[in-house]
Structure formats: structure tokens, C-alpha cells
Amino acid sequence: MNRSSQLFKRACQVIPGGVNSPVRAFRNVGGEPFFVQSAQGSHITDVDGRELIDYVGTWGPAILGHAPQTVLQAVHQAINHGLGFGIPTPAEVDMAETIVSWVPSVQKVRMVNSGTEATMSAIRLARGYTHRSKILKFEGCYHGHVDSLLVSAGSGALTFGEPDSAGVPREFAQLTLTVPYNDQEAVSQVFAQYGNDIATVIVEPYPGNAGFYLPRNGFLEFLRSITEQYDSLLIFDEVMTGFRVAPGGVQQIHGISPDLTCMGKIIGGGLPVGAFGGRSDIMDCISPLGPVYQAGTLSGNPVAMEAGLAQLHELKRLDGYARLEQLGALLEEGMKQAMQSSGHSFTFYRSGSMFGLFFTEAPVYNLQDALKADKCLYKKYFWSMLEQGIYMAPSPFETGFISLAHTEEDIEATCRAAEKVFKSL
Numbered sequence: 001m002n003r004s005s006q007l008f009k010r011a012c013q014v015i016p017g018g019v020n021s022p023v024r025a026f027r028n029v030g031g032e033p034f035f036v037q038s039a040q041g042s043h044i045t046d047v048d049g050r051e052l053i054d055y056v057g058t059w060g061p062a063i064l065g066h067a068p069q070t071v072l073q074a075v076h077q078a079i080n081h082g083l084g085f086g087i088p089t090p091a092e093v094d095m096a097e098t099i100v101s102w103v104p105s106v107q108k109v110r111m112v113n114s115g116t117e118a119t120m121s122a123i124r125l126a127r128g129y130t131h132r133s134k135i136l137k138f139e140g141c142y143h144g145h146v147d148s149l150l151v152s153a154g155s156g157a158l159t160f161g162e163p164d165s166a167g168v169p170r171e172f173a174q175l176t177l178t179v180p181y182n183d184q185e186a187v188s189q190v191f192a193q194y195g196n197d198i199a200t201v202i203v204e205p206y207p208g209n210a211g212f213y214l215p216r217n218g219f220l221e222f223l224r225s226i227t228e229q230y231d232s233l234l235i236f237d238e239v240m241t242g243f244r245v246a247p248g249g250v251q252q253i254h255g256i257s258p259d260l261t262c263m264g265k266i267i268g269g270g271l272p273v274g275a276f277g278g279r280s281d282i283m284d285c286i287s288p289l290g291p292v293y294q295a296g297t298l299s300g301n302p303v304a305m306e307a308g309l310a311q312l313h314e315l316k317r318l319d320g321y322a323r324l325e326q327l328g329a330l331l332e333e334g335m336k337q338a339m340q341s342s343g344h345s346f347t348f349y350r351s352g353s354m355f356g357l358f359f360t361e362a363p364v365y366n367l368q369d370a371l372k373a374d375k376c377l378y379k380k381y382f383w384s385m386l387e388q389g390i391y392m393a394p395s396p397f398e399t400g401f402i403s404l405a406h407t408e409e410d411i412e413a414t415c416r417a418a419e420k421v422f423k424s425l
């Protein structure tokens with residue numbers, strides 16, 4: 001038995017399912033996870049000494065690649081001053097100023113410890129600000145494991161939500177309305193019926209948690225205008241897309257100002273960080289200025305702030321987004337060529353360094369479309385790529401990430417491997 005298997009066996013005795021977050025258990029591709037020994041740049045080495053080109057990138061944070069020198073140095077420097085104090089430190093101010101200057105719609109921001117905390121707090125704030133209780137979300141959009149957001153109603157029906165998870169009371173879920181992503185008509189109908197009770201619409205502006213797909217022309221603009229019409233707030237959950245598709249996220253690309261924005265992943269530089277921010281008048285409703293309570297013992301932790309700041313500054317210094325676009329385009333072209341030469345035309349989407357591959361020839365606009373992709377083919381693809389030293393996400397419902405540490409050679413090797421795999425499907 002190899003070391004990963006031994007560790008997984010031990011883990012299963014003392015950790016539910018052997019993992020601290022379910023997707024890591026590889027259930028969506030069958031089999032067992034590998035355990036990581038170390039990671040550097042675009043490569044991960046597992047505990048059995050196998051080296052892999054990584055397209056999971058810590059599920060998003062590792063935009064510079066693994067263990068970037070600048071971030072490690074910033075962490076080393078920060079820990080010399082102590083690990084955290086629960087009292088303000090200068091790094092929090094630097095971080096807030098940096099976020100405000102990068103993300104167009106954010107005037108004030110509060111730091112938290114995860115994306116889940118960010119969305120949970122943003123929803124509470126939206127409800128507190130509007131004095132309304134219903135929220136609208138989209139099927140297949142994931143916003144962390146917040147009770148009221150673990151809801152995704154059945155196939156396109158305009159029904160009240162049923163919880164996706166045991167332990168979420170139906171009464172909570174009933175405050176969450178869900179409609180298919182990219183469906184303006186469904187959104188209009190829900191607003192016509194419940195508009196004056198809807199505190200907020202929360203959306204992943206580019207959905208990345210049911211595979212990766214994109215908004216139809218005008219969809220995000222439509223969400224902005226209908227929420228304004230009904231005095232509801234618009235929340236962009238840019239935990240994944242923020243600082244990734246552009247310095248200012250999807251809102252910068254589309255020139256849309258959401259009222260609130262949720263952030264995470266990249267801004268922690270690999271450490272546990274989230275944030276939510278937006279219009280000053282809304283953010284000022286948070287305690288201690290206003291009546292909406294929100295707090296955190298470890299929030300704004302100085303080591304995490306320095307790690308995140310170092311990552312953001314390095315991205316800017318390297319003109320990272322232009323380079324990521326180059327690498328992304330190279331991967332897209334290579335993957336499409338690999339499909340063509342193997343007689344397939346699967347659906348592939350990309351924005352900058354984010355990509356999604358669906359084993360279907362039909363376009364994907366929403367969760368239902370994504371679910372039509374062939375899961376068995378994905379499974380085969382995943383294990384065959386891994387055999388060739390390439391680690392794609394262990395689930396068809398995840399986004400692929402390229403980092404600044406990926407080289408042209410990495411991408412070319414990946415496309416060559418994909419071509420072989422596509423031919424075998």
C-alpha cells in the first residue's frame with residue numbers, strides 16, 4: 001500500500017470521510033485522494049514522490065503558483081512581530097486600501113476568515129439594510145456552506161427552495177428563492193411576485209462551482225437594473241473570480257457596480273482570508289457603526305494580511321493578468337486542437353486563467369445544462385490525465401485554474417496528454 005493510501009486509511013478513522021472538505025475525497029471521480037508532500041510553482045509532489053502539473057491551484061488562491069518567494073518572505077517577516085493580537089494592525093489598513101483601489105464598487109470593506117463567512121455576513125447585512133428577509137440565488141451557484149445559501153430548487157421551477165443539506169431547517173430555506181442562471185424571464189417572474197420582499201440577489205457573476213460557464217450577453221446588466229428597480233441589493237460573490245479574471249474581478253470587465261462584493265481565495269495568499277465590501281452607506285450599517293452584528297477573533301490577522309498583500313502586489317508588479325491571459329489562450333487553443341484531432345467537440349469555456357471542460361457538445365448556460373455533461377467520461381479523463389502527471393480537478397463540477405508559475409511547456413505537455421486521452425474516449 002502506498003503512503004497516500006495508508007494516510008487515507010488513518011484519516012478515515014478520525015476525520016469524517018477522511019477529509020476536511022468533501023470534494024477532496026475524490027468521490028466525484030471514484031477512488032481515493034492522494035496526499036501532498038509539497039508544492040512549488042505549477043507542480044505538486046505527493047507523499048509517494050509523484051510529481052504533477054497542478055490545475056486546481058488550491059481551488060483558486062494559488063494564482064502565483066505554489067510557495068511563491070514573495071509571499072513566503074512576507075509571512076516570515078510578519079511572524080517576527082507575532083501571530084495575531086485581536087487589536088488593529090497596519091496591515092489591515094493596507095489591505096482595505098488595496099481592495100478599495102482594485103475593486104471598483106468597493107468603498108469600504110471588512111475582513112473575515114473564509115468565503116463562507118463573507119457571503120454569510122453580506123446576506124445578513126443586505127437583510128439588515130433593506131429590512132427584508134427573502135433572497136434570490138441561482139441554481140448551481142455556490143456561495144459557501146451558509147444555511148440559507150445551501151439551496152438549489154429542482155429543475156427550473158419557480159418554487160421555494162428545499163434545503164440541499166440535512167440540518168438546514170425548511171423554514172430557513174423557504175426564504176431563499178432560486179432560479180436558473182442566465183434566465184431573465186425567471187428572475188422577472190420572481191420579482192413580479194415577491195419583489196418587495198427580496199433583500200438581495202446573490203450571484204457568482206461567472207459561475208465556477210458547477211463547472212465553469214459564462215453569463216449570456218446582458219444578463220448581469222439585467223440583474224443590476226431589476227434589483228435597482230425593486231430597491232433590492234445586488235451581491236456579486238467574487239470569492240473565486242475576484243483578483244482572478246481581472247484585478248477588479250468580473251465587475252471590472254462588465255463595468256457593473258454591485259452593491260456588495262464577497263471576496264476570498266486569492267486575497268489570502270494561501271492563508272484563510274475572506275472579505276466583503278461595497279457601498280459606504282450599506283457597509284456603515286455594520287457594528288459598531290450600525291445595528292448589523294458581525295465580528296471575528298482572527299479577522300484581519302496580520303500574517304494573513306501580509307501574505308495576501310504580497311500576492312496582490314506581486315501580481316501587479318509582474319503584470320500578471322496579461323500573462324495569465326496568454327497562458328489561458330494557449331491552453332484553450334491546445335485543448336480545442338486536441339479535441340479536433342481526436343474527433344470530439346466538447347464544450348470548453350475560459351476567462352483569463354479560469355477554464356471549464358464539459359463532456360457534452362451542447363452549450364452550457366446553467367446547472368441543468370452542466371448536469372447533462374457525461375460524468376463517466378470526466379472520470380476517465382481525470383484518471384488518465386493523472387496517470388500522465390496532470391492534476392485536473394477531481395470533479396466535473398469544478399473550475400480549472402492556471403497560475404503565473406505555469407510555463408508554456410507545462411501547457412503544451414497538458415494539451416499533448418489531453419489529446420491522447422481524448423482519443424481513448
Ligand SMILES: *Cc1c(COP(=O)(O)O)cnc(C)c1O
Nearest residue numbers: 114115116142143144237239240
Ligand atoms: C470558494 C467559494 C466560496 C466559499 O469560500 P470558502 O473559503 O470555501 O468558505 C464562496 N463563493 C464562491 C463563489 C466560491 O468559489
